[in-house]
Amino acid sequence: MLSYLGLTGFWLYVVIFLGKMAEVCFSTLRIMFVGKSRKLEGAIFGFIEIALWVIVVSSVLDGLAQDPMKAVIYCVAFTLGIPLGVKIENLLAVGLTSVQVVAANAEGEKIGTVLREHGFGVTFLDGHSVDGTKRELVFVQLRRKRINYAIRLIREVAPDAVISVSDLRSFRGGFLR
Incomplete structure (x- = not known):
């Protein structure tokens, strides 16, 4: 999907990385708000999370066989997004x-x-x-x-x-x- 914007190579990797990290952070916040019975905030974060997911995943899957590095970048961003999301959640300290x-x-x-x-x-x-x-x-x-x-x-x-x-x-x- 991001290839339609003309992104390739390094810049495509950067956008996949940042997009996936942001998605995981929004996922963490969604779970936090839903767990605290704050449905509206949870729904808003869920919408943003899934929108990012669709964009990032479609970009990773597009031409994956020719560029498997996109999958590696995606996995690394997921892994690093989890502690970042927890850090943000702790800074917000909602509840x-x-x-x-x-x-x-x-x-x-x-x-x-x-x-x-x-x-x-x-x-x-x-x-x-x-x-x-x-x-x-x-x-x-x-x-x-x-x-x-x-x-x-x-x-x-x-x-x-x-x-x-x-x-x-x-x-x-x-x-x-």
């Missing part, structure tokens, strides 16, 4: 997450105070470790863009706390900023 912290009892209260001072909603539960030591469980729901900030605050107060992070599909009630 919500939950952070759970297990800390020594005194540290749990300090963590909660610091997080609340920085605008996070915090919930506490009392717990016990396997040896019976009293622990404080701290729960925070937040936007993904704020995960690193929250974890940095927690680590400053309680460097030995156990921290786990989970993606949330939805969130109702409570406090979220």
Whole structure:
């Protein structure tokens, strides 16, 4: 298909490479948005993804027997497009997450105070470790863009706390900023 534009050789390879990488990035974003129940964004990215796919694949298949390098370029672009798509998805950090912290009892209260001072909603539960030591469980729901900030605050107060992070599909009630 791109050969109709007069592209051959090196420039055709460049366009196949960039087109396939872009398609894989859009595929990653489509999957991310659909997984977060954001159907409109998922549909838009899906449309762009499939349009790029049709253009790139038709260009690769056109004269493939005479120029097998197009298939190699296509495969390399697919392989490199995956980590690039994941990187873009992480930079966008769309969605919500939950952070759970297990800390020594005194540290749990300090963590909660610091997080609340920085605008996070915090919930506490009392717990016990396997040896019976009293622990404080701290729960925070937040936007993904704020995960690193929250974890940095927690680590400053309680460097030995156990921290786990989970993606949330939805969130109702409570406090979220």
